[in-house]
Amino acid sequence: MSKWCYNYDSGEYEDIDKGGYSWTRGEYVDNWDDSEYRREREEEEEEERRRREDEEDD
Numbered sequence: 001m002s003k004w005c006y007n008y009d010s011g012e013y014e015d016i017d018k019g020g021y022s023w024t025r026g027e028y029v030d031n032w033d034d035s036e037y038r039r040e041r042e043e044e045e046e047e048e049r050r051r052r053e054d055e056e057d058d
Contacts, residue, residue, distance in 0.1 A: 006033040 002017040008031040014024035018037050022029045 003036050005036060008032060 002015045002021075002023055004013045005016040006012075007014045007016065007022065007025075007029050009029065010025070012024075014022045014029070014032070016022045016024075016029065016032055018034075020028050020030065020032065020034075022032075
């Protein structure tokens with residue numbers, strides 16, 4: 001699933017997937033804001049860490 005991310009090269013928000021493919025442009029882009037994907041990954045990692053801690057406490 002893609003997200004609306006800012007492409008610094010075009011100066012516009014575009015529909016960009018996790019791998020950097022811009023569905024708006026139909027090509028891979030290099031210079032874009034991937035903070036939404038990073039934040040999502042960090043939240044998933046934190047949930048996994050908490051789950052493991054809970055399992056260890058049982």
